[in-house]
Structures are given as C-alpha cells and as structure tokens.
Amino acid sequence: MAATLKDVALAAGVSIKTVSNVINDYEHIRADTKQRVMDAIADLGYSPNLSARSLRSGRTGVIGLAVPELSLSYFAELADSTIKAAERRGLKVLIEQTGGDRSRELEILSSPRLQMTDGLLFSPLGMSNEDADHLNVNFPLVLLGERIFGGPTDHVTMSNVDSARAATEHLISRGRRRIAVVGGHEGEVIGSAGLRLRGYRQALDAAGIPFDPDLVAYTTLWHRANGATSMRELLASGVGFDALFGMNDTLALGAMRVLQEAGLRIPDDVAVIGFDDLDEGRYSLPTLSTIDPGRDEIADTAVRVLQERISGRVGGVPPREFEARFQVIERESSALARSH
Amino acid sequence: MAATLKDVALAAGVSIKTVSNVINDYEHIRADTKQRVMDAIADLGYSPNLSARSLRSGRTGVIGLAVPELSLSYFAELADSTIKAAERRGLKVLIEQTGGDRSRELEILSSPRLQMTDGLLFSPLGMSNEDADHLNVNFPLVLLGERIFGGPTDHVTMSNVDSARAATEHLISRGRRRIAVVGGHEGEVIGSAGLRLRGYRQALDAAGIPFDPDLVAYTTLWHRANGATSMRELLASGVGFDALFGMNDTLALGAMRVLQEAGLRIPDDVAVIGFDDLDEGRYSLPTLSTIDPGRDEIADTAVRVLQERISGRVGGVPPREFEARFQVIERESSALARSH
DNA sequence: CGCCTATCCTACAACGTTGTAGAATCACCA
DNA sequence: TGGTGATTCTACAACGTTGTAGGATAGGCG
Numbered sequence: 001m002a003a004t005l006k007d008v009a010l011a012a013g014v015s016i017k018t019v020s021n022v023i024n025d026y027e028h029i030r031a032d033t034k035q036r037v038m039d040a041i042a043d044l045g046y047s048p049n050l051s052a053r054s055l056r057s058g059r060t061g062v063i064g065l066a067v068p069e070l071s072l073s074y075f076a077e078l079a080d081s082t083i084k085a086a087e088r089r090g091l092k093v094l095i096e097q098t099g100g101d102r103s104r105e106l107e108i109l110s111s112p113r114l115q116m117t118d119g120l121l122f123s124p125l126g127m128s129n130e131d132a133d134h135l136n137v138n139f140p141l142v143l144l145g146e147r148i149f150g151g152p153t154d155h156v157t158m159s160n161v162d163s164a165r166a167a168t169e170h171l172i173s174r175g176r177r178r179i180a181v182v183g184g185h186e187g188e189v190i191g192s193a194g195l196r197l198r199g200y201r202q203a204l205d206a207a208g209i210p211f212d213p214d215l216v217a218y219t220t221l222w223h224r225a226n227g228a229t230s231m232r233e234l235l236a237s238g239v240g241f242d243a244l245f246g247m248n249d250t251l252a253l254g255a256m257r258v259l260q261e262a263g264l265r266i267p268d269d270v271a272v273i274g275f276d277d278l279d280e281g282r283y284s285l286p287t288l289s290t291i292d293p294g295r296d297e298i299a300d301t302a303v304r305v306l307q308e309r310i311s312g313r314v315g316g317v318p319p320r321e322f323e324a325r326f327q328v329i330e331r332e333s334s335a336l337a338r339s340h
Numbered sequence: 341m342a343a344t345l346k347d348v349a350l351a352a353g354v355s356i357k358t359v360s361n362v363i364n365d366y367e368h369i370r371a372d373t374k375q376r377v378m379d380a381i382a383d384l385g386y387s388p389n390l391s392a393r394s395l396r397s398g399r400t401g402v403i404g405l406a407v408p409e410l411s412l413s414y415f416a417e418l419a420d421s422t423i424k425a426a427e428r429r430g431l432k433v434l435i436e437q438t439g440g441d442r443s444r445e446l447e448i449l450s451s452p453r454l455q456m457t458d459g460l461l462f463s464p465l466g467m468s469n470e471d472a473d474h475l476n477v478n479f480p481l482v483l484l485g486e487r488i489f490g491g492p493t494d495h496v497t498m499s500n501v502d503s504a505r506a507a508t509e510h511l512i513s514r515g516r517r518r519i520a521v522v523g524g525h526e527g528e529v530i531g532s533a534g535l536r537l538r539g540y541r542q543a544l545d546a547a548g549i550p551f552d553p554d555l556v557a558y559t560t561l562w563h564r565a566n567g568a569t570s571m572r573e574l575l576a577s578g579v580g581f582d583a584l585f586g587m588n589d590t591l592a593l594g595a596m597r598v599l600q601e602a603g604l605r606i607p608d609d610v611a612v613i614g615f616d617d618l619d620e621g622r623y624s625l626p627t628l629s630t631i632d633p634g635r636d637e638i639a640d641t642a643v644r645v646l647q648e649r650i651s652g653r654v655g656g657v658p659p660r661e662f663e664a665r666f667q668v669i670e671r672e673s674s675a676l677a678r679s680h
Numbered sequence: 681c682g683c684c685t686a687t688c689c690t691a692c693a694a695c696g697t698t699g700t701a702g703a704a705t706c707a708c709c710a
Numbered sequence: 711t712g713g714t715g716a717t718t719c720t721a722c723a724a725c726g727t728t729g730t731a732g733g734a735t736a737g738g739c740g
Contacts, residue, residue: 029718056698
C-alpha cells in the first residue's frame with residue numbers, strides 16, 4: 001500500500017540507502033541525484049515508516065505524560081503546556097491517566113505498555129516518599145509534582161513553600177489574622193498540601209500570628225465539591241475567620257460558592273486566595289486572587305530535561321532539582337476592602 | 341540491554357517462535373513448556389519491543405486525538421473520556437493540539453507525523469464544510485464535532501439542534517420570552533454555533549415567539565472572556581431580555597459574571613442555561629443549568645467506530661453518522677423564580 | 681500394522697529502516 | 711604517473727518481532 005524506501009529507490013534509479021541518506025540530510029550527495037530522489041518521494045507520496053525507524057534507531061520520538069486526570073483543570077493546562085513544549089522539540093506526547101491511584105502509578109512505572117515512548121514525565125499523586133525506590137527504572141524518567149523529593153530522578157517542581165508563604169503574607173498584608181485553609185492532608189509533610197501548609201505556617205510565624213489547627217480543613221481530593229464541603233464544615237464549626245487560603249483554585253472556588261450562599265461578602269468579610277492561576281478564576285464572581293505556579297516553565301523545563309536524559313548528553317549527572325518561579329496574582333477576592 | 345525473544349528462548353531452551361507463541365496465547369503448547377517460558381520471561385524481565393511488533397504487524401495500538409486545545413475545558417473532558425474509552429479497548433492515545441487553526445488542521449490530515457498511530461479521532465474547529473474533501477485520507481479517520489457534515493468518514497456528533505431546542509424550550513417553560521444568546525457565529529449554518537442557533541429558533545417558532553436578531557451576540561471564540569464581552573455589549577445595547585442561552589458553559593459563566601456585576605439577579609431577572617455540563621457549572625454561583633451532550637457516549641462510540649475501521653471489519657460500509665443522547669440539566673440558574 | 685490427523689515445536693523469511701564497510705570516481709599534488 | 715584523500719554511491723547486515731511452511735511425535739482407526 002504505502003510506498004517504501006525500496007519503491008522510491010526503484011523510481012529514482014538509486015539504492016535505498018541513498019534515498020535514506022537524502023531523507024536524513026547526509027552531506028555528500030550530488031545535487032541532481034538528490035533532486036531525482038526528492039521528485040520520486042513527492043511522486044509516490046512516500047513517508048517513512050516510523051515503526052521501522054524506531055526499531056532500527058531505538059527512538060520513537062514520543063514521550064509519555066502520566067497525570068491523575070485531565071478533567072482536573074490543573075492537569076489539563078499542564079498537558080496543554082507540555083504538548084506545546086514537546087512540539088517545539090519535535091516530540092509527540094502520549095497521555096496516561098492514573099486517576100491518582102498509587103497502584104496504577106506503580107504499574108505504569110513497571111509496565112511494558114509504555115515501551116512505545118522514549119521516556120516519561122511522571123506526575124504521581126497516590127505515591128509517597130516511601131515509594132521513591134520505585135522511580136529507579138531503566139528508562140528516562142522525570143518526576144513532576146510534590147509527592148516525592150530526593151528521589152533517584154530529575155525532578156521539576158513548583159516553589160510550594162515559598163509561594164504558599166507569599167499567598168499567606170498577601171492575606172496578612174490585607175490586615176487579616178484569622179486565615180482559614182481548605183485542602184489540608186492530615187499528617188502530610190511533603191506533598192503539595194504538606195508543603196503549602198508549611199509555607200502558610202511560616203508566614204504566620206513571621207507575622208507573630210499563632211497557628212490555630214481548627215482553621216485548617218482537611219480533605220482527600222481537591223475537587224470543587226471538596227472545597228464546598230470543607231467550607232460548610234468550617235462554617236458549622238463556628239470557628240471565626242476573615243480570610244481563606246485555598247490549596248488550589250478549584251477548592252477556593254468551591255469554598256467561595258458556599259461562603260456566598262452563607263451571606264458572607266468577599267473580600268469584605270472573607271478575603272480569598274487560591275493557587276494555580278486557572279483561567280476560571282479570572283471570570284468567577286469575585287475574580288480569584290491566586291498563585292501563578294509557572295506552569296509553562298515547569299513543562300518546558302521538564303521536556304528539556306527529559307530530552308537531555310534520553311539523548312544521554314547528561315549521562316553521569318546526578319539527579320537534579322528544578323523549581324519554577326511563581327507569582328502572586330491579586331484579583332478581587334483579596335482586594336483591599338472598600339471600607340472598614 | 342533489554343531482553344529480547346532470543347534471550348528468553350535461550351534461557352528456556354526453546355525456539356524464539358515458541359516464546360512468541362506463548363506470549364500470543366497460541367493454543368498448542370505443552371503446559372510445562374509454557375511454564376518454562378513464562379519463568380524465563382519473569383526472570384529476564386522481558387517485555388516485547390513494540391516497535392518491532394508494529395513493524396511486523398502494521399499496528400501500533402495507538403490512536404491519535406486531534407483537538408483544538410486542552411485548556412478548553414470541553415476538550416480536556418473529551419480527552420479524558422477518550423483516553424478512558426481507548427484504554428477499555430487496549431489502545432493508547434496520542435494527543436495533537438491544533439489551536440483550532442485551519443491550516444494546522446489540514447496539515448495534520450496530510451502530515452506523516454502521525455504515522456505512529458493506527459487511526460485518528462479528529463475534532464476540527466477551523467475547517468468548514470468546503471474542506472470536507474481533505475478528509476479523504478488513506479488512514480482510518482473518525483470525525484468529531486459539528487464543523488463538517490456529510491463528509492467521507494464516519495462522524496460522531498452531539499444532537500446540537502435538538503438539544504439547543506430543548507435548552508431554549510426549557511427557558512420558555514420558565515415563562516421567558518426574551519431569550520438572549522451568546523456565542524453566535526455570524527452567517528454560520530452548520531458548526532456548533534449555527535446548529536445550536538437553529539435549535540434556538542425552532543423552539544421560538546414552536547412557541548410563537550418572534551426571532552429578534554438583536555438578542556444574538558456574536559463572538560469568534562468560546563472562552564470565558566468572550567462570554568463576558570458579549571454580555572457587556574448586550575447590556576450596553578439596551579435590548580431587553582429575561583433569559584440567556586449560552587452556546588457553551590464557559591461563555592455562560594463569563595456572561596453570568598457580567599450580569600451579576602450589573603446588579604441583575606439570576607434566575608429572577610435573567611434565567612441562564614449553558615451547554616456542555618462542565619464540572620465547573622456545578623459550583624458556580626448560581627449553579628448553572630446546562631445540556632449534558634453525552635460526552636462519554638461520544639468518546640466511547642468514536643473509539644469503537646475507529647477501531648472497527650482499523651480492524652477492517654466494516655470494510656465496505658459507507659460513512660456512518662452517530663448522534664449521542666443529550667439531557668437537559670436544571671440547576672439554580674434557571675430554577676423557577678421564587679416569587680413573581 | 682500402516683495411515684491419518686492432531687498436537688507441539690522449529691527454521692526461515694519478512695516487515696522498512698539505518699549503520700558499516702567498502703567500491704568507484706574524481707581532483708589534486710608531488 | 712602514481713599516490714592520497716575527498717566525494718558519491720552501493721551491498722549487506724541488523725534491529726525484534728510474527729507468518730509460513732513444515733518436521734517430529736503421539737494417538738486413533740481401519
């Protein structure tokens with residue numbers, strides 16, 4: 001059906017290797033030979049068989065991206081950035097959804113199913129630091145996210161502690177002292193929740209505000225529903241607060257919804273800041289202050305680093321850690337209150 | 341480095357073909373031979389080289405999904421559903437972003453870059469019905485979306501006209517007669533915007549409500565920003581309305597935001613319904629009534645149909661058209677007003 | 681006992697590409 | 711004139727898998 005090197009070679013009256021050389025821009029080819037080959041390629045509508053090329057070269061030009069779920073906006077936007085970054089480097093992206101499930105994550109690390117890729121960008125959610133050993137795999141792997149630190153692979157992450165601290169400081173600078181949190185993970189030390197909580201506490205400490213555990217609402221997932229539920233619990237508990245730090249925008253939006261149902265004004269009664277800079281927060285009512293975690297930079301760095309590892313250019317280099325730059329984005333939900 | 345059939349064969353003391361047969365569940369293998377081979381496979385940590393398998397079999401087990409952008413929630417959720425549907429059928433998904441750009445879309449149809457896939461699920465945005473010829477490609481292709489009808493390929497679509505009609509009828513059933521629309525595409529006949537507008541007009545006609553062109557706001561993109569801008573224009577124009585049909589949820593949410601800024605109550609002053617059933621609409625304030633377009637059904641059908649074409653089981657069958665079932669989902673934004 | 685079929689296994693070729701080795705031609709210089 | 715090196719091209723093998731053809735053994739039947 002499809003034309004092969006052989007067909008082109010026959011049509012152009014040269015050997016298949018010469019056709020191959022033309023395709024791969026080999027230097028020493030006579031101009032007229034090259035032209036004849038190119039014409040034959042065009043005539044026959046030839047395009048290389050990538051499976052054969054992969055088999056021969058050991059490279060597929062495809063990288064894997066394993067994320068919990070694309071229906072979580074953060075990961076959809078991360079996938080978007082990653083695909084664009086990969087494209088700039090001539091790579092395709094094959095997406096794998098783990099559902100944030102630890103056993104599925106481990107399976108992906110050991111499974112032969114991703115043999116079709118040259119390497120993997122891996123954003124675990126269910127795994128924890130004790131699982132770091134499982135990252136010792138025999139294919140190029142770059143770790144994303146905040147579940148595991150000090151593992152055996154390159155790691156690209158956001159500045160969770162610093163940016164959460166900046167978010168909290170932003171609320172404090174608005175005169176708030178009772179700052180509630182939604183999205184905590186009970187007992188977690190590292191992981192997005194643990195790290196962001198640490199940044200939160202650093203900011204409180206620096207401002208001389210005592211930490212009140214009752215202000216922290218714990219939840220397993222970070223969906224809108226969890227933000228809403230947590231906020232209902234906080235309100236029901238009767239603990240007073242004048243600000244809210246949502247561990248991500250989705251949680252914050254779910255919580256805002258409940259706050260407003262309860263008749264509280266934002267930011268007058270409760271100032272709110274989220275985390276992730278989702279497009280959604282630009283059009284919520286009120287618009288949502290947030291942390292821009294540097295998603296494009298993360299994706300670009302991750303793809304670059306993975307490509308370095310694939311090419312073997314950085315063979316002996318020990319695991320590296322990269323932190324993206326963040327930014328506090330102030331919108332209406334934490335604007336200076338009009339009157340006080 | 342990695343073990344091959346040859347290594348396993350050597351270790352198990354059989355021919356490579358026997359190992360291959362074990363892997364492919366060939367019937368006639370003695371139990372003890374099979375066991376020995378399986379042990380050797382486990383020992384060596386063997387896993388098949390998929391490039392070689394693809395080269396030999398002509399199948400990669402990967403399908404392409406070309407969508408405008410994953411940062412648009414609808415396509416993120418579609419990708420999610422598609423990946424899950426593909427997984428149920430043992431397929432992987434390689435995602436391509438077109439940005440909704442016609443020339444990029446055409447390029448993807450002719451490019452050799454997707455040779456690594458067995459077929460393509462294609463959701464164009466920039467192409468129009470005149471481009472239908474370009475869908476005549478020599479690889480399995482299933483068309484998604486509403487840009488092209490009657491093309492040369494299988495087509496999976498939502499019931500745009502009927503569901504938009506149902507959405508409009510829903511607003512009419514709430515006693516509304518001046519129903520604004522955001523998201524129209526000037527002069528478009530087919531395409532999501534054209535079809536949904538047709539459904540809208542059908543509902544008006546059936547109810548004996550005259551069509552007022554001033555109630556339709558046109559926009560190129562369907563982002564939040566466009567919904568907001570369109571709503572500002574509608575309000576500035578002074579045209580009166582008591583309901584809003586957003587061509588998708590994102591537009592509707594952007595528009596709601598502006599309505600509320602303007603001091604209008606939803607649904608009391610303006611009842612709103614969107615389209616797509618994004619998770620976001622469940623936690624907006626107010627929650628957003630919408631159309632569930634049957635995304636899972638679309639993804640599942642599309643993958644099934646593509647697989648049928650890939651396998652050649654339906655060789656001679658002419659292009660088929662599939663319409664997913666939809667559902668009106670009523671939430672607060674179009675609830676019966678409390679008092680009137 | 682001889683024939684036939686079913687079972688179990690093997691050797692070989694092929695998928696389409698690229699790396700290696702080397703042949704053929706030419707230009708240049710001593 | 712012959713040697714040297716650059717240029718241009720070719721033949722062959724190999725990547726790891728599966729399809730084809732067929733060999734060897736065992737069991738059933740006349």
